[in-house]
Amino acid sequence: MRVPSRSSGQQPGTSVASTAPARRVPRGVAPRPAPPTPDLDAYRAAVTDLLVEVGALADPDSAGARQVLLDERLREPAIAAVLDATAQGLVGARETLLLEMARYQPSPRNSAGDLAALVRIYLLSRIDVMWWRDATTFMTDAQVHASNELVDLEWLRRRDLLRFRYQEQPATVVGRGVRAVRRRLLPDARPRTAGLKFRRARREVIGLLNDIGREFARSAPPGTPPLWVTSLVRSAEHQHRLRRLGYAAMVPSGHCLGYAVDVEMSWFQRFGARDVLAGLLLARQQAGEINVVDEGQAWHVCLAPAARARFRRAYEAEMGV
Known part of the structure; x- marks a missing residue:
């Protein structure tokens, strides 16, 4: 079966062939070597160590000490290698983090329960x-809706081609009222989540989620519902909208590039399946397929560039493209 994208318009990230002549490396001059790939295990371990120190300086009077700590620790080789490889660079990432910490306010909507959690996320x-520093950001809601790089999930769901579930955000007052009544009558029937603003996703991300969904279905206790996705692609416009509402929506974000998703975790505790899903995701991180960030109720998952082609092929094979 052929699966169309159900959309038209300019594709973010589409490149235009240059008419400029290619630069030649002079004879006798060796090409510049590519920078070494950062050690992500070392980076994650260094972040874990840093969080212990941030937690010890969490009181309001320790703001100056926290800044000194971050100035020192972010320059350690294991951490600096990753931050310097982002588009912002080490200095830009440091300044953004300090600003996030200065603006931090605990909130029921904020997945960062304290300053240490904010730094970790x-x-x-x-x-x-x-990973995706050269990908193009979806800047506006209109770009998300128009992109040929994204597929309509509802079209696939109706044909039973998805191995995960989701719910959309209600678009009307009536819809929000129906959602509220359903939650009162059946409070645990679904995860407590606002739902998807955009029911669209990249093909390779769908391939990844379907693969995780199948593995979760095989591994979870009998009676466990399918994998539940709480967030997919977002526009930068929507990311800033979430920030104004008090959510810990980081910028820049893998969501705005279309390669990150949020997967429900807490709800699966009642089925005895949360730890199963956590182990499954962490194993895939160790295998280099994804990056995982524990955000409490949901875990943030981002597809690794090294796995992109494989999951794109899996999507195409599954959909008969």
């Missing part, structure tokens, strides 16, 4: 933006 999500 920010630093671990920098792996996403390092």
